Ligand code: AMP
């Protein structure tokens with residue numbers, strides 16, 4: 001019997017604003033679509049948090065023995081600068097600035113995206129379709145929306161008719177915005193003279209002469225609207241109705257609202273049963289974003305190249321830090337928070353090692369069966385990873401007491417404890433076990449001492465000695481970094 005039959009998973013559905021028992025459309029199978037990145041720059045840590053949240057969800061669904069088809073797209077065309085229908089295409093703009101081909105921009109940042117997600121031990125999706133690879137399908141969806149009377153063509157562009165749609169359906173069903181509010185949000189934009197109403201959104205835009213990413217269509221040489229690719233590709237690979245659609249909270253409106261409207265307008269069916277939205281990672285209390293510069297790049301953390309942190313932190317530590325918060329809570333990144341997470345992570349890893357060395361007895365003073373179900377209950381409660389982690393630390397406490405002979409455990413219970421710890425730590429949370437190199441306190445002390453000796457040598461203008469200390473350390477894989485604030489080091 002598959003595991004999901006023994007567990008009652010509840011998911012918070014952003015559409016109903018309630019936790020609901022998860023029931024897939026087809027028993028045993030789950031279709032999940034998550035909006036992927038727009039590949040015009042390096043992903044920042046905030047983006048990574050959202051993808052990591054859905055990776056954890058993907059992992060748990062797989063652990064429950066569902067057959068999951070996880071589709072996550074790559075936006076490589078159609079996402080304009082201001083999220084609405086105006087401005088330059090983000091990728092085309094980058095290509096113009098760097099004097100390279102748009103597809104070179106796409107390639108460069110897609111490779112970066114994969115590399116970073118792999119560093120943080122995210123499992124690749126089952127299908128990763130691109131917007132430019134599905135122009136033909138997008139044109140077909142536009143045709144059906146036009147045929148059904150929910151769109152209109154003006155000067156080679158096609159717009160979705162929000163007011164017309166709202167007469168029969170509910171535009172705002174997901175975000176709770178009413179059409180008047182949507183107007184308010186879009187009124188300030190320039191160049192909307194083609195639209196009948198300001199809240200309408202583009203399905204197809206005629207390309208201006210300078211717009212280099214362009215395709216032929218029945219209406220003009222142009223490009224698809226940003227929202228269209230997700231409706232098109234989710235339907236193509238998961239069907240008109242599928243189980244889960246996810247993305248960051250900031251995509252709820254307009255992106256996901258428009259996706260629902262497009263799908264209903266083209267095939268008359270509400271596309272998604274469970275809408276899931278992951279919350280934002282903040283830095284200094286403000287959303288991490290590419291546009292404001294308030295962000296950290298993942299590599300800056302594990303290479304220790306940001307002056308926002310005193311030292312480097314390994315990818316599993318960052319992953320542990322993220323999963324200590326519930327995916328629907330805001331999480332603030334700070335030096336103190338990641339340092340605390342590092343201690344927690346290594347404590348867990350050490351206990352996993354200790355568990356292998358425990359001696360067993362005739363009785364157990366720890367109810368492993370009940371604890372194991374607590375772990376499942378945590379994950380069944382809308383993927384509550386902070387509660388799961390608290391349960392893992394409950395086990396750590398028992399493991400250490402058994403080691404200190406203050407408690408006992410039977411061989412069978414110990415086996416079950418170890419297996420369950422491994423399942424949740426490695427398979428479900430996706431935390432890799434790394435050797436405690438970077439945070440070894442003895443090593444820290446020795447390197448700090450050598451840094452102090454080097455500073456003394458520099459003060460005495462003994463450059464030969466100061467260079468020797470630096471070079472010998474580098475030889476051993478410890479790289480010193482000098483800055484205004486002092487000298488830090490990274491283990492390579
Ligand atoms: P983008 O490439 O801008 O479309 O963003 C990719 C994903 O990252 C989307 O699901 C966004 O909602 C998400 N995202 C953007 N900023 C943050 C942030 N500060 N914290 C968490 N997720 C974010």
Ligand code: ZN
Pocket residue numbers: 034035036230255
């Ligand atoms: Zn999307």
